Amino acid sequence: MNWDLANPFVIDIRVETDDIDGLGHANNAVYVSWLERCAWRHSQSLGLDLSEYRRLDRAMAVVRHEIDYLAAAYEGDELQLATWIVESDQRVKMQRRFQLVRPADAATLLRASTTFVCIELSSGKPKRMPVEFVEGYGQALIQPYPLEL
Template identity: 75%
Template structure:
């Protein structure tokens, strides 16, 4: 695969009939769902699951999506969505990059960036990342190519 950066965390996706809109391709909102699914599975892979979030009274909440839709996905397409953590301030903010590929022809369907802020679950207010976030997410910071 022709990933933008080395060693992405990757999930496999298959475009389902319910993903298709009136124009005959995957609806834009479905792509956002896929981004969330990939980010969440990566967090779980790093040992930061929902139980840990609740125990720590912290979570990473989306504050911004920037998405470039480059090509359409059609029903039945098998896709791979990769993510990297590119930037963080070790306090509140973290940025992920995403790339969606269609392996059968190598097409890049999407590139996206999402900014997250650490919040306290009990109040919803921004709070510093706990040590477990620094360890887990910090281990996954992508090195510039």
Template identity: 60%
Template sequence: MWDLPNPFVFELTVQPDAIDHYGHVNNAEYLRYIEQVSWKHSNHLGLTLADYQRLDRAMVVVRHEIDYLAPAFEGETLQIATWIVGFDQRFTLTRRFQLLRPADGKTLMRGRTHFACVALSTSKPRRLPEEFVTVYLPALIREKDVVQG
């Protein structure tokens, strides 16, 4: 069902305000889902917004890549998964995402987001704090090491 092993999964129900004039989930909502699951995963691993603020660091989006594969509709239960698939332990982190409709097993979206570390106080690039490395490195899944079925 999932593209990679050991996903962090967040379940959601499509709300009425997510629907666009075409009658399905607006593509901008997928970015919200990506942001939500990213924060939930970071929190699950042990890093919260308070930690980011205390360390004067943020992981900011450099690039989003999203493939919209099928529409979602109001009231549907969806699951979005994330994996950390790139982490240089200095400045950058990359996540992959997969949005699935459990009712039929259909993948609705696949995405990838590249992040860079900056100081919150200046918005300038800064090295990742050791705390980030300690938390994120064990969650890294190297795509090249995953055997595809």
């Protein structure tokens, strides 16, 4: 696969009937749910699941999505969604990038960037990342540059 960045975390997605809107392709809101699913599975693979968030009274909450919809996905399409952690101040903010690809024709359907802020679950207020977040997410942090310069 021709990923934008090296060493992605990848999930497989199949476009289901319920994902399709009145225009006959996957609805834009569905893409956002796929981004969330991919980010969560990546977090879980790093040892940061919902139970760990609750234990630490911390969570990474979305504060901004930037999405470029490049091509449509259709019912039955088999897709791959990749994510990378490309930036972290190791205090409060973290940024992920995403790339959605249809392997059948190697088309990139979407590129996205999401900014997260660490919050205290009990108050909902921004709080410093615990060491578990700094270390867990830090192990996946990459340099945000293209493979081909």
